[in-house]
Amino acid sequence: xxxxxxxxxxxxxxxxxxxxxxxxxxxxxxxxxxxxxxxxxxxxxxxxxxxxxxxxxxxxxxxxxxxxxxxxxxxxxxxxxxxxxxxxxxxxxxxxxxxxxxxxxxxxxxxxxxxxxxxxxxxxxxxxxxxxxxxxxxxxxxxxxxxxxxxxxxxxxxxxxxxxxxxxxxxxxxxxxxxxxxxxxxxxxxxxxxxxxxxxxxxxxxxxxxxxxxxxxxxxxxxxxxxxxxxxxxxxxxxxxxxxxxxxxxxxxxxxxxxxxxxxxxxxxxxxxxxxxxxxxxxxxxxxxxxxxxxxxxxxxxxxxxxxxxxxxxxxxxxxxxxxxxx
Numbered sequence: 001x002x003x004x005x006x007x008x009x010x011x012x013x014x015x016x017x018x019x020x021x022x023x024x025x026x027x028x029x030x031x032x033x034x035x036x037x038x039x040x041x042x043x044x045x046x047x048x049x050x051x052x053x054x055x056x057x058x059x060x061x062x063x064x065x066x067x068x069x070x071x072x073x074x075x076x077x078x079x080x081x082x083x084x085x086x087x088x089x090x091x092x093x094x095x096x097x098x099x100x101x102x103x104x105x106x107x108x109x110x111x112x113x114x115x116x117x118x119x120x121x122x123x124x125x126x127x128x129x130x131x132x133x134x135x136x137x138x139x140x141x142x143x144x145x146x147x148x149x150x151x152x153x154x155x156x157x158x159x160x161x162x163x164x165x166x167x168x169x170x171x172x173x174x175x176x177x178x179x180x181x182x183x184x185x186x187x188x189x190x191x192x193x194x195x196x197x198x199x200x201x202x203x204x205x206x207x208x209x210x211x212x213x214x215x216x217x218x219x220x221x222x223x224x225x226x227x228x229x230x231x232x233x234x235x236x237x238x239x240x241x242x243x244x245x246x247x248x249x250x251x252x253x254x255x256x257x258x259x260x261x262x263x264x265x266x267x268x269x270x271x272x273x274x275x276x277x278x279x280x281x282x283x284x285x286x287x288x289x290x291x292x293x294x295x296x297x298x299x300x301x302x303x304x305x306x307x308x309x310x311x312x313x314x315x316x317x318x319x320x321x322x323x324x325x326x327x
Contacts, residue, residue: 003038018291051278059154138228191317194315219253257275
């Protein structure tokens with residue numbers, strides 16, 4: 001007995017990008033009135049100047065839906081053609097139904113009364129890269145034809161506003177991408193992994209349920225190990241670092257993004273530094289920064305971008321993806 005195996009296209013590509021952020025802007029001076037900190041201290045240690053904070057009652061789905069809608073409009077892909085939604089989040093207010101289902105319902109995705117496959121994943125700050133890898137593989141394997149991938153977080157809901165080491169970092173937002181078939185691969189293989197021995201370095205756990213991290217341990221890993229895994233992602237795509245034109249790394253802290261760019265020899269390329277105005281938005285940070293800079297005209301079309309995330313779990317993931325083509 002032999003089972004039939006589905007086969008899809010040779011490759012996939014990002015067809016459109018979208019993002020969403022809460023209206024409320026919190027600057028460093030507001031934090032000065034909440035804890036023992038200062039604008040100068042925050043800028044020196046994180047590079048963050050402002051961040052966006054969700055309003056009361058504003059949840060992950062309220063950011064994921066408009067980001068996905070914007071990406072869909074940017075892609076010119078029809079809503080009925082989307083048959084997979086993957087959302088990366090670690091701060092969803094609902095356990096069930098999942099956020100992907102909320103996105104699918106709100107956007108009217110699917111056809112003939114059949115909605116798309118809906119998946120939420122939780123690998124924290126590397127979540128978008130995991131989700132994009134899953135979408136790429138699903139389409140190439142023939143399990144889906146078109147996908148929306150979203151990274152969305154409301155970290156403010158799990159922030160300890162008395163802890164200046166973490167409260168100055170966290171923020172809320174969402175970024176999304178539409179993935180469609182391509183005759184040639186325009187999203188490289190995902191290189192992912194984890195460090196179980198570092199699972200306690202970044203947590204949102206009982207009894208507090210608040211975000212906590214060992215900043216020194218995360219920084220040490222980011223400086224010593226992140227460049228190695230980022231290089232693996234570039235090599236897996238059959239490219240060299242000389243080919244990379246855009247670095248979209250997890251916006252954990254400017255003091256991490258800049259050393260990573262330097263270690264990879266990419267300081268003369270486009271290095272996304274959205275963290276300065278958007279803060280650390282975990283799974284949302286890579287697609288949020290990528291989409292904001294794309295729609296602002298700060299990123300060229302059809303060039304190789306290195307996407308790389310790392311964080312809670314402890315997880316990491318990266319791949320090379322070509323920026324969208326102009327219509």
